[in-house]
Amino acid sequence: MSEIRNFTMNFGPQHPAAHGVLRLILELNGETVERADPHVGLLHRATEKLAESKPYNHSIGYMDRLDYVSMMCNEHAYVRAIEQLLDIEPPERAQYIRTMYDEITRIMNHLMWVASNALDLGAMSVFLYAFREREGLMDCYEAVSGARMHATYYRPGGVYRDLPDQMPRLAESRWRQGKDLARMNRWRQGSLLDFLDAFIEDFFTKVDDYETLLTDNRIWKQRTVGIGEVSPERALQLGFSGPMLRGCGIAWDLRKKQPYARYADVDFDIPVGSNGDCYDRYLVRIEEMRQSSRIIQQCINWLRAHPGPVMLGNYKVAPPTRAEMKDDMEALIHHFKLFTEGYCVPEGETYAAVEAPKGEFGCYLISDGANKPFRVHLRAPGFAHLAAMDEMARGHMLSDIPALIATQDIVFGEIDR
Amino acid sequence: MSAFSARNASLAQSLQQTLGERLETLIEHRGQLTAVIPAAHWVEAACLLRDRPELAFEQLMDLCGVDYLGYGDDEWETAEATGAGFSRGVDALGPGRFSWQDRPEADDFPGRFAVSVQLLSQRHNRRLRLRCYAPSEDFPVLPSLVEVWNSVNWYEREAFDLFGIVFEGHPDLRRILTDYGFIGHPFRKDFPLIGNVTVRYDEDKGRVIYEPVEIEPRVGVPRVVRRDSRYIDPRREESAG
Numbered sequence: 320m321s322e323i324r325n326f327t328m329n330f331g332p333q334h335p336a337a338h339g340v341l342r343l344i345l346e347l348n349g350e351t352v353e354r355a356d357p358h359v360g361l362l363h364r365a366t367e368k369l370a371e372s373k374p375y376n377h378s379i380g381y382m383d384r385l386d387y388v389s390m391m392c393n394e395h396a397y398v399r400a401i402e403q404l405l406d407i408e409p410p411e412r413a414q415y416i417r418t419m420y421d422e423i424t425r426i427m428n429h430l431m432w433v434a435s436n437a438l439d440l441g442a443m444s445v446f447l448y449a450f451r452e453r454e455g456l457m458d459c460y461e462a463v464s465g466a467r468m469h470a471t472y473y474r475p476g477g478v479y480r481d482l483p484d485q486m487p488r489l490a491e492s493r494w495r496q497g498k499d500l501a502r503m504n505r506w507r508q509g510s511l512l513d514f515l516d517a518f519i520e521d522f523f524t525k526v527d528d529y530e531t532l533l534t535d536n537r538i539w540k541q542r543t544v545g546i547g548e549v550s551p552e553r554a555l556q557l558g559f560s561g562p563m564l565r566g567c568g569i570a571w572d573l574r575k576k577q578p579y580a581r582y583a584d585v586d587f588d589i590p591v592g593s594n595g596d597c598y599d600r601y602l603v604r605i606e607e608m609r610q611s612s613r614i615i616q617q618c619i620n621w622l623r624a625h626p627g628p629v630m631l632g633n634y635k636v637a638p639p640t641r642a643e644m645k646d647d648m649e650a651l652i653h654h655f656k657l658f659t660e661g662y663c664v665p666e667g668e669t670y671a672a673v674e675a676p677k678g679e680f681g682c683y684l685i686s687d688g689a690n691k692p693f694r695v696h697l698r699a700p701g702f703a704h705l706a707a708m709d710e711m712a713r714g715h716m717l718s719d720i721p722a723l724i725a726t727q728d729i730v731f732g733e734i735d736r
Numbered sequence: 737m738s739a740f741s742a743r744n745a746s747l748a749q750s751l752q753q754t755l756g757e758r759l760e761t762l763i764e765h766r767g768q769l770t771a772v773i774p775a776a777h778w779v780e781a782a783c784l785l786r787d788r789p790e791l792a793f794e795q796l797m798d799l800c801g802v803d804y805l806g807y808g809d810d811e812w813e814t815a816e817a818t819g820a821g822f823s824r825g826v827d828a829l830g831p832g833r834f835s836w837q838d839r840p841e842a843d844d845f846p847g848r849f850a851v852s853v854q855l856l857s858q859r860h861n862r863r864l865r866l867r868c869y870a871p872s873e874d875f876p877v878l879p880s881l882v883e884v885w886n887s888v889n890w891y892e893r894e895a896f897d898l899f900g901i902v903f904e905g906h907p908d909l910r911r912i913l914t915d916y917g918f919i920g921h922p923f924r925k926d927f928p929l930i931g932n933v934t935v936r937y938d939e940d941k942g943r944v945i946y947e948p949v950e951i952e953p954r955v956g957v958p959r960v961v962r963r964d965s966r967y968i969d970p971r972r973e974e975s976a977g
Contacts (some may be wrong), residue, residue: 360913365922372929374957403766555794555858558887569858576861663962666808667765670854670865672797681798683852687808689961696800698854703797706890735913 325353328717332361336439336721339731343708343724347717355712355720357705362735370695374661375401376474378695383469385697386733389428390460391420392675393733394473396697399579400671400684401475404664405636411581412622413477413629418580419618420463420472421673422611423515426522427456428676428728429604429611433529436601436725440542445532452525455518462487462511476637477630482622486514512619519612519619526608533601543597547711547723550595557710558703561678562607563727566592566600573674585617597726607676636662661690670698677701677728699733740764747862750790755781770865775878778868782884785855785864793855793864796885799892800852801899804845805925812958845869849876849901853888870901880906898923928953 330343337343340361346354366385370378382397383390395417402409409417434449457467462483464470472479486507491500506517533539549559551567564571572589574582590606592599630637638657639650664686672681678700685694704727711723740748744764751762751771758777763770773781785793847869855864870876880903881888892903893912900921903909911918915935920927930953933946 360911360915363913368923368929372955377957406766556886558796558885560797571858576858660957660960663960668770668852668865669766669768670798670863679797681854683798683800683854685802687961688963689808689810689959690957691959693807694800694802696798696852698798702890703887706887 330720332358336724338435338724338729340735341705341724341729341731343720345712345717345720350717352712352715352717352720355709357708359705359731360735362731364736366736367695367697370692372691374690375664375692376661378692379473380469380471382697383471384732385699385736386428386675386677386680386701386730387468388431388730389424389676390468390470391417391424391472392428392673393680393697394471395421395580396671396673396675396680396682397684397695398473398475399673400669400682401664403669403671404667404684404686405475405662406665407476407631407633407636409477409631410628412481412625412627414580415618415621415625416478416482416629417473418582418585419515419615419622420459420478421580422614422618423456423459425611425676426608426615427453429608430456432604432676432725432728433533433601436722437533437539439721439725440539442532442536442539445529448525448528448532452522455514458487459511459515459518462514474630474637476633477628479630481629482511484510486511512623515615516619519615522612523609526605526612530605534605540598542719542722543601543726545594546597546715546719547726548594548596549707549711553710554595557707559678559707560700560703561674561676562600562603563678563700563704565589565603567595568593573672573679577672579671579673581618581621582614585614587611587614597722600726663688663690664692672698675700677730677733678704680733697733697736699736701727701729701734705729705734740769741767743767744769747791747860747864750788751864754784754788754791758784768863768865770867772867772869775868775871779879779881779884782866782881785866786884789859791857792859793857795856795858796853796881796887796891797856798852798854799881799888799895801895801901801923802850802852803899803923803925804848804850807845808961810959810961811955812960847871847876848873849899851878851895851901853881876901877904878902879904882906897921900924 325346325348328345328347330345331337332340332342342358342361344356344358345352366381370381379394379397382393385393430449430453434446437445460470461467464472464479486509488504488507489495489500495503506514549567551569554564554567554569568591570589570591575589587610590603590610592603634650634653638654643650644654666686666688668685670681670683672679679698680700681698683696683698684692687693708723712720715723741764748762748769751759758773758781760772760774785791849870850867853866855866868878870878878901880892882892882905890912892906893909895901896903896909897911897913898921914922920932930949930951932949934949935944935946938945
């Protein structure tokens with residue numbers, strides 16, 4: 320009888336199911352995974368070191384590029400850390416806008432997640448449907464910031480500008496004309512809030528559509544039920560957060576437990592799983608999309624009724640308006656100092672965490688009193704989750720590895736930083 | 737009167753009681769508590785923090801290395817006028833131009849390298865930051881927490897990779913974020929931002945080669961530290977006066 324040996328296989332770094340540049344070294348016994356060793360860092364850009372060499376505001380754009388499918392939530396953590404050290408509080412309207420955009424971001428992230436997860440496990444159609452809705456939300460990003468993804472919209476002291484009164488409409492082109500164009504522009508006749516209101520009302524039915532495709536789907540259940548089970552004790556020990564933790568039955572959500580922005584004033588529920596497997600985490604994320612929609616609706620109602628400033632009037636931190644700058648010497652000086660030197664942040668350290676779609680995204684900031692951070696460390700939820708890959712993958716089949724990578728919602732921008 | 741705010745008073749008290757002499761200092765800043773623990777008691781204190789029901793920090797959310805070289809040190813003097821102007825900022829060598837021994841802003845840091853840990857207690861819904869200074873600057877070694885909180889595994893690998901802090905007792909202390917065969921610890925303050933080597937594919941040799949970097953380091957916006965009245969905490973003023 321010949322000797323049977325384990326063999327080692329490279330999964331990635333170029334693999335469609337690796338969600339980026341993950342090199343996973345798998346030790347296989349037949350088709351069973353005995354050990355998984357993720358090699359990360361192929362997308363390492365030293366964001367934290369770059370941030371040390373730039374004034375505070377210059378690094379906001381880098382935050383978008385960390386977890387590049389939940390952009391504004393990353394900005395939120397960084398901006399909150401600066402605000403805590405400066406001891407400033409943005410105006411209420413800015414906080415509602417942030418709450419709303421955090422939830423738009425969460426839906427975008429979960430759409431991307433359900434789309435790519437389903438695609439990895441062989442369901443093509445969900446991908447197409449989810450990307451259709453994601454496009455509408457990206458238009459909301461574009462309407463406030465001019466960029467579909469990397470918005471740089473949150474600033475210390477508020478948000479860059481108020482919501483537009485006119486939602487941009489799609490222009491006629493070879494592909495969009497006549498009745499199609501009119502249908503696509505139907506929601507875009509009024510303001511951004513009108514568009515979002517119509518979108519969200521319709522979105523509840525869209526989430527139901529995804530569920531009809533997946534929730535009772537026999538193949539989907541075979542691929543996810545009982546795969547990657549994690550007990551609540553292990554989940555805590557491994558530093559899980561977000562849906563990975565809630566899938567195990569632990570009702571922990573920073574939006575409820577340590578509320579920031581205006582989460583204390585909006586009504587929503589925390590969905591919780593029970594088995595801690597891929598299927599439960601799927602159900603949690605699907606329900607989170609509905610809850611996010613509820614939050615957005617409440618924010619829309621508040622924002623419609625309460626116009627006001629979206630940025631602090633404190634010119635030591637926030638720039639004066641263009642008109643003021645042209646008119647007032649002092650405003651001009653403030654403008655000049657802010658854009659050539661930035662603002663100095665008082666000495667101290669802080670850790671600000673937000674409930675990003677993937678889990679707890681934290682920003683640990685040390686300031687020595689300069690206009691640049693002394694040290695920034697970004698706590699990415701995916702980093703802790705991927706570290707548990709070895710434990711989750713042991714004993715599973717090779718074909719479950721894409722399901723595990725997908726359920727952890729891995730994005731390399733945030734893991735490699 | 738307690739030195740801590742009402743929100744943190746009970747936590748501060750139980751920390752002082754439980755940790756005793758294992759707690760070096762306890763600082764509160766912006767409503768967050770930081771406990772400095774000596775390296776000798778690092779693991780012991782961590783076990784107490786996790787297991788004692790009144791503390792119950794079940795989760796370690798984050799660990800990161802810090803290099804205090806160049807702390808509080810600016811590239812452009814702002815307290816008085818200089819004849820050199822902006823070019824001095826542009827030509828500056830950055831925070832790595834001093835060694836740890838002859839740094840100008842000799843703050844009272846017990847060591848150059850430290851790790852900061854963010855703990856979370858879900859039972860009590862509160863956070864705590866721990867800090868531990870490595871005893872040596874040349875070869876910083878700290879005990880590993882991996883047996884206490886498994887989640888620290890990759891964070892310690894990251895701190896080792898980027899700062900060269902060695903964690904004693906770590907089962908698998910390999911580089912994690914930098915390239916295979918990378919030399920140096922890039923997040924140390926004396927490691928240049930532009931790096932030391934560039935990588936390119938050489939047509940003639942038919943392989944990837946490493947060369948010294950060609951670009952010049954440049955500071956776009958100089959680092960300044962302003963200590964004028966705007967940045968003095970009004971509440972601290974009140975308590976002092």
